Amino acid sequence: MWGPATLLxxxxxxxxxxxxxxxxxxxxxxxxERWAGWLTRSGWITQTGALLLLxxxxxxxxxxxxxxxxxxxxxxxxxxxxxSVWMRSEAAGSFVLxxxxxxxxxxxxVGEHVGQVDGLSGGFLLWHVGVAMIxxxxxxxASVVGALYLVQEGxxxxxxxxxxxxxxxxxxxxxxxxxxxAWLGHPLLTLTMISGLIxxxxxxxxxxxxxxxxxxxxxxxxxxxxxxxxxxWGGRRAAxxxxxxxxxxxxxxxxxxxxxAGHRFGL
Amino acid sequence: MEVAxxxxxxxxxxxxxxxxxxxxxGGLVPLLAQxxxxxxxEAVLLSTCNRTELYIIAADPSQVRPALIQYLCQxxxxxxxxxxxxxxxxxxxxxxxKAVSHLYRVAAGLDSMVIxxxxxxxxVREAYRAASEANLVSKTFHQLFTGAIxxxxxxxxxxxxxxxxxxxxxxxxxxxxxxxHSLQGRRCLALGAGETAKLTVKHLQAAGVGSILIxxxxxxxxxxxxxxxxGEAIPLAEAAKRLHEVDVVIASTGAPGYVLTAxxxxxxxxxxxxRPIFFFDIAVPRDIDPAIGQFEGAFLYxxxxxxxxxxxxxxxxxxxxxxxxxxxxDEVEKxxxxxxxxxxxxxxxxxRDKVEQLRQEELARAMGRLPELSERERQVIEAMxxxxxxxxxxxxxxxxxGLARDERADSMTELVAQLFKLAPETxxxxxx
Numbered sequence: 001m002w003g004p005a006t007l008l009x010x011x012x013x014x015x016x017x018x019x020x021x022x023x024x025x026x027x028x029x030x031x032x033e034r035w036a037g038w039l040t041r042s043g044w045i046t047q048t049g050a051l052l053l054l055x056x057x058x059x060x061x062x063x064x065x066x067x068x069x070x071x072x073x074x075x076x077x078x079x080x081x082x083x084s085v086w087m088r089s090e091a092a093g094s095f096v097l098x099x100x101x102x103x104x105x106x107x108x109x110v111g112e113h114v115g116q117v118d119g120l121s122g123g124f125l126l127w128h129v130g131v132a133m134i135x136x137x138x139x140x141x142a143s144v145v146g147a148l149y150l151v152q153e154g155x156x157x158x159x160x161x162x163x164x165x166x167x168x169x170x171x172x173x174x175x176x177x178x179x180x181x182a183w184l185g186h187p188l189l190t191l192t193m194i195s196g197l198i199x200x201x202x203x204x205x206x207x208x209x210x211x212x213x214x215x216x217x218x219x220x221x222x223x224x225x226x227x228x229x230x231x232x233w234g235g236r237r238a239a240x241x242x243x244x245x246x247x248x249x250x251x252x253x254x255x256x257x258x259x260x261a262g263h264r265f266g267l
Numbered sequence: 268m269e270v271a272x273x274x275x276x277x278x279x280x281x282x283x284x285x286x287x288x289x290x291x292x293g294g295l296v297p298l299l300a301q302x303x304x305x306x307x308x309e310a311v312l313l314s315t316c317n318r319t320e321l322y323i324i325a326a327d328p329s330q331v332r333p334a335l336i337q338y339l340c341q342x343x344x345x346x347x348x349x350x351x352x353x354x355x356x357x358x359x360x361x362x363x364x365k366a367v368s369h370l371y372r373v374a375a376g377l378d379s380m381v382i383x384x385x386x387x388x389x390x391v392r393e394a395y396r397a398a399s400e401a402n403l404v405s406k407t408f409h410q411l412f413t414g415a416i417x418x419x420x421x422x423x424x425x426x427x428x429x430x431x432x433x434x435x436x437x438x439x440x441x442x443x444x445x446x447x448h449s450l451q452g453r454r455c456l457a458l459g460a461g462e463t464a465k466l467t468v469k470h471l472q473a474a475g476v477g478s479i480l481i482x483x484x485x486x487x488x489x490x491x492x493x494x495x496x497x498g499e500a501i502p503l504a505e506a507a508k509r510l511h512e513v514d515v516v517i518a519s520t521g522a523p524g525y526v527l528t529a530x531x532x533x534x535x536x537x538x539x540x541x542r543p544i545f546f547f548d549i550a551v552p553r554d555i556d557p558a559i560g561q562f563e564g565a566f567l568y569x570x571x572x573x574x575x576x577x578x579x580x581x582x583x584x585x586x587x588x589x590x591x592x593x594x595x596x597d598e599v600e601k602x603x604x605x606x607x608x609x610x611x612x613x614x615x616x617x618x619r620d621k622v623e624q625l626r627q628e629e630l631a632r633a634m635g636r637l638p639e640l641s642e643r644e645r646q647v648i649e650a651m652x653x654x655x656x657x658x659x660x661x662x663x664x665x666x667x668x669g670l671a672r673d674e675r676a677d678s679m680t681e682l683v684a685q686l687f688k689l690a691p692e693t694x695x696x697x698x699x
Contacts, residue, residue, distance in 0.1 A: 030586060088425075156445060156566055161579030165445070166427060171543070172448040232540030236563050 005059065008050035009070065013104045015043030016073075020097035027094050027163055037090050040097060044077050068129065069107040072253075073100045075137040091167035095144050103253070128199070132192040138185030139221060140249055145178040146242030153236055175234050178242055179225070186221045193218060210252070217248045268308060270411065271328030272366035273335045273358060274320030277380045280357040287344040288319035298342065299401035305334050309408040313373070313394040315387065317380055322370060324407055328362050367411065367602055371595045374419035376429060383428035383584045383591075388419035410605055418598035422591040431580035436470045438576040439547045439568070443515055444474070446543055446566055451475035456513040457498075458506055458527070458554055459520035460488040467517050467547065468496055480513065482506035484520065510535035515545045518554035526554040529562075536564045549573070607676070611667045614680040617689040619660060626656050 022036035051074055054060040054067070061067050080096050148168055155165040168174070193214060224241045227233040275285065290298060295312065302310045307323040314320075321339070325331045336351045336358065345354075361369055369378070374391045376383045395412035398404045404412070423429055432441035443450060455476045457464045460483040468479055479498035482505065483489035489500035501509065503526065510516070510531060520526055527546075532555075535544065546567040548555040553569060560567040568576075630652050634645060667683065670676045683689065 031589070152445070156442075157560070159568075159572055159575065161576060161583075166431070166583055170444060170448050171446050176448070232542070234541050235543065237541075 005050045005053040005057070008046050008053065009104075009108070012043050012047040012050060013101070013108055015039050015046060016077075016097060016101040016104060019043055019093070020101040023090065023093035023097045026090065030163060033090055036093055036097075037084070040077070040084075040090075040093060041081060044074075044081050047074050047077065066107040068133070069103050069253075072133050072137065073104055075133060076100060076140060079137065079141055087169065089167055089169070091164060091169075092144055092148060094164075095147055099144075099250070128192060128195050131188050131195065135185045135188030135192055136249055136253070138181045138188065139217075139245060142178045142181035142185060143242045143246030143249065145174050145181065146239035147246070149174040149178065149239040150236065150243070153239070171235070175238070178238070179228055179234075182221060182225055182242065186218070186225055189214070189218055189221065213248070213252050217245065217252060220245055220248060268324050268326055268407070269328050269363055270322065270324055270366045270407070271331070271360070271362040272320055272322050272369055273332065273339070273360050274313075274318060275354075275357045275359070276318035276320070276378070279359055284346065284357060285317065285319070287346050287349075288314065288339065288342055289316050289344065290314040290319075290342075291344075294343065295397050296401065299398060299403060301338065301341075302401075302403055305338060306331055309398075309405050310403045311394050311398040311408060311412065313391060315390045318373070318378075320370075320373070322366070322408070322411075332360060364599065364603060368595065368599045370411065370415045371418040371599050371602075372592075374415040375422035375591050375595050376419070377422070377588055377591055377595065381433055382581075382588055383422075383430075385423060385429045388416065388423065391419065392416055407606070407609070411602060414598050414602045414605075418595050421594045421598070425594060426587040426590040428584055428587040428591050431583050433577055433580055433584070435549075435570070435573045435577060436467050438573045438580065439467055439517070439549075440470050440474045441580070442547075442566075442568060442573075442576060443471075443545050446545055447514065449475060450515070452477040453514040454478050454480070454512055455515040455517065456480045456482065456506060456510065457492075458482050458503070458516065458518040459550065460485075460492040461519055461521075463519040463549055464517055465492060465496070467519075467549070468492075468498075471515060471517075472496060476515065480506075480509060484522070507531035507535075510544070511538035513544065514542075516547065516555075518546065518548045519550045520554050521550050521552070522554060523552065525556045527556065527559075529556045529558045532556070532559040532565055533562060536562055539564065547573070604672070607671045608668070610676045611671045611680055614683055614689060615664055615667050618663065618683065618687055621687060621689060622656050622660060626652050 016039075019036050019039035022032045022039060026033040026036050047070070051060065051071065054070075060071070076096065077100060080092060084090050084093065149171060151164055152168045152171055152174060154160070155162065155168075156171070193211075196211070220241070224233075224238060224245065227241075228238060275288065277285065290312070295314070298312060299310075302312065305323075307325045309324040311322045312320075313322070319339070321335055323331065323335065333351070336354060339345065339358075340349055340351055340354055370391075372378045374388055376385060376387055379387055391412070395404065395408075395416070398408070432438040440450070447453060450471060453476050455468065455471055455478075457468050457479060460481055464481075468476075468481075472479070479493075479496060480501055481489040481493045481496075481498050482501050482503045483492075484503045486500060486502055489502075492498065493500040503520070507527060510527070511534070516527070518526060532544070532546075541564055543564045543566060546555050546559065546565060548567065548569045551570065555567060557567065557569075559565045630649060633648070634640070640648070663683070667680065670679050673679075
């Protein structure tokens with residue numbers, strides 16, 4: 001479907017799937033963690049190669065769910081690989097890789113059919129989808145970090161001194177990272193919505209499920225940040241809200257596109 | 268020439284014997300000076316409270332061994348009347364790759380009493396530095412100890428072998444660091460002013476805890492401890508009211524009832540707007556109502572919990588040790604490869620030097636016969652001779668390097684030396 005890049009995308013999906021399995025096994029058996037890390041980084045390299053090839057040959061289309069997922073996962077994995085190397089911890093891999101691998105495999109199953117976003121085209125479409133993608137990556141990371149917070153808090157509260165306890169940073173670090181990424185993601189989501197609403201005349205909040213659901217997500221993350229800022233919210237409650245945000249992001253990514261008339265990913 | 272090691276440590280010798288061989292500060296220089304009198308090419312003396320090890324390079328280490336045992340017996344702190352025979356029962360002796368591997372494991376903290384301790388790496392570095400200054404180290408030991416230090420650093424950085432606490436007091440600090448990013452500038456409340464409180468507070472201070480409140484039933488005792496650690500003394504009754512100010516609480520009063528009730532803690536957590544408080548109840552009977560362990564924002568640990576953490580930490584260190592062993596094997600292999608390469612390097616160098624000398628002589632002679640050549644023509648001819656020499660020597664150089672890991676290395680280098688009438692310099696131990 002993408003010419004020579006097809007092989008690289010297939011290899012990426014395979015490497016991420018194997019990495020996801022090993023990352024899950026690594027929760028119990030530390031010796032596989034190194035292999036999980038290598039597979040993850042190899043997957044990232046093949047994915048980078050695939051995207052470069054698609055970019056150079058002009059085959060990358062952001063209105064295709066598969067291409068969008070490929071680029072979205074790449075942004076996510078770039079952040080993950082960078083952070084895991086910097087922090088020398090693969091702890092988040094057990095949470096990130098299964099989601100990324102599933103998303104890629106699912107998208108490959110759907111196949112590539114180029115769709116459109118009503119009212120947007122050319123550079124503006126690229127800008128709208130690009131900013132949306134970065135916003136979702138940031139919010140996705142905030143959610144994963146929130147999930148890590150809940151696991152580590154559970155470890156400390158239930159006095160479970162297992163593999164994950166040792167592999168994860170402090171609760172305060174996790175809480176801070178979550179809020180930082182949310183602060184990055186929410187303004188970008190705001191920009192995405194404003195740009196979409198200004199340009200796509202005729203499509204308003206209630207006229208398209210995608211826009212409506214994104215509005216709900218915007219409120220959820222906005223509320224999360226507001227409560228943290230005004231009421232000093234943090235810790236467990238904030239982590240649960242961010243986890244709800246993760247479910248929202250995944251639903252918006254796959255399910256809502258099926259219902260959206262204005263955001264068609266060629267499905 | 269072969270590397271060898273003679274030593275004793277906590278596994279082979281009792282403390283009474285080990286302490287005699289622990290070299291005091293300033294005592295190393297004369298001991299190293301005495302090593303010059305022994306028939307060894309290079310030597311390093313590693314002396315800590317748990318081990319004394321002598322690393323040497325000699326043509327036949329087994330022949331030097333009696334002299335090394337004698338050297339140890341004559342050390343200033345050695346028990347009076349200790350004979351070489353008595354000492355031998357407590358010594359270990361290793362040669363070649365086993366000796367190298369032992370040093371690398373020592374540097375990585377894998378041979379320590381507390382696996383993964385980091386102090387030994389500094390001690391290995393210091394032993395190497397002292398021996399270098401005493402002119403006891405040359406090329407081989409430079410490579411050996413640099414590799415050992417690298418193995419130690421890698422074990423510390425690439426694994427978590429030394430990152431978990433193995434004492435109850437440190438375990439408390441370790442646990443607190445799993446809640447807070449850092450303890451720098453945090454506030455602490457000590458309930459009780461006894462020895463346990465003092466010890467734990469000192470560990471917390473070392474970890475960066477800022478101001479410390481000390482609450483005690485007898486205010487005078489609290490004031491004494493406060494003076495000692497630069498804290499603030501308050502009456503025990505005031506502790507609950509000031510609970511919201513602190514991040515870490517250490518309770519060790521031993522009072523019959525709960526000093527901190529669930530209500531008091533709930534109020535404090537509310538006042539802190541979700542910021543967590545860490546409670547260490549190391550008192551028997553307990554000082555803090557265990558019900559607070561269920562509160563969001565409260566993390567409560569008692570003595571049993573801390574001991575369980577220490578046990579888990581020990582298991583974690585042992586599990587990480589497997590990864591550190593892999594690093595040691597990797598670094599030992601690097602050293603062994605380097606060592607094997609040294610068997611052919613002098614021959615390669617001698618061969619290249621000889622051919623280069625011939626090239627320059629013949630080039631000078633040819634240029635003398637061709638005075639009419641332009642500068643450009645001279646450069647072309649010279650470049651041609653360099654290329655010719657490199658191309659001719661490339662295959663034998665690669666073949667010799669390939670032979671470095673072969674058991675025929677010695678006979679083959681000898682053959683090459685005879686064929687080309689070379690006199691390669693030996694590389695091992697020539698530095699003294």
